[in-house]
Amino acid sequence: MGLNHELIKAQNGQPVHASKDEVCRLDTHFLFNSLSGLHGLSLSSDNPNYKGEVSDMVLRLSDYLRYVLTSGNEEVTLSQELDFIRSYLDLEKVRYAESRALSISVTGSDSFVYFPKTILYIVSSKCMAYGPSGMEQPSKFELNAHVQGQTVTAQFEFSVPPSTKEEEIQKLLGELNEVLKSYPIEKYSLVHLPAPNVCKLILKF
């Protein structure tokens, strides 16, 4: 049986906004690895498998940087946040030559729900770092955002290595706690299912 952690309740019921520094965290490791991938593509431009990939990757990386670095807009719509995560996942797919199954889906109407900028991205990148990015194939990352009125439930499901230990799950929890403590989250939970080697993380805003 897996481990179930229920961690944070709303803080006095009041939305708390993170500072811009906290929100706009640029993942330098991801950035330089993506630039390295771009470098690899440009040096292999005669490889037919990589045809057109350079320009695609430049555009995705531009989207990534624009979203993370542009000041202001500390709240964005759920659609904007999810589009940004799609760009991030597209970059991951190019870096790993499509060897990971990465997907995002939305149920309900998401157009007018506002979100602290990059919060879902930061959580996604932490989940990726603990799971698919450190794994051999096959691995997956799925994010489903369910919208009901102004409430959003984001469910992440991602592969973790078969050798994942309880301490590593605790470490991920610690990092998530640190990241999420300033956000208006009603509750969240993380479940590690050792048999299929996946983690399920649910955030309710």
Added chain:
Amino acid sequence: MNLECIIIDDEPLAVAAIRALLAETSIIKVLGEFNSAKEAEVFLNSRKVDLMFLDIRLPSTSGLEFIRKLKNAPEVIITTADPNHALEGFELNVIDYLLKPISRLRLQAAINKARIILEAKNVRRLEEPSSIYIRANHKLVNLELDQILYFEAYSDYVKVYVDDKCLLTHKTLSSMEEELPKSRFLRVHRSFIVQLSKIQSLSGNTLYLGNGKVPVGRSYKKRLIEQLSQKQV
């Protein structure tokens, strides 16, 4: 000098970048490319490699752990986007620590360093004899050092234990010791000299080599432990 290398990185595009840059140099031959340490280890156990370009974040392990784990690791150039492990890398005697994306100039400088280090090692290897002549059974026999397990003093003679036989030669153990390269052979008892690379295990005061057992003298044990610790991973 040509260097035979492998590339270990879980990102195919990072491998492509290194491969493309290495193709511009004339002294490097890429023997293999691996997306995990596990695959690379199988290859390294099957043949000798001069140099490996190694990422730090790999599936299931870290590149630094991988270096520690290897018994006879080739020279290493770390290739990573993470600058935070440089000190640990140099503590493991890596030749260089390259940050991605890697420039031509920086890679070339690292390769030059590797070439100089590997050439120096080769010179040392060439300066050491690879065989010795001993008189046994009324013949002068050329013995490859690689074949020798250990020597045992036997009155005015020395028994030389090689892979599958024992030769007797008229010589003292001390004069034999003087002829042997000190990097490979060590006196472990007043009556025994062993080839370090042939030691299978040490249990208490007994060394196991091939099918033989060799006692370790009390006064020689400290030096033996020091030598073995240097080779330990």
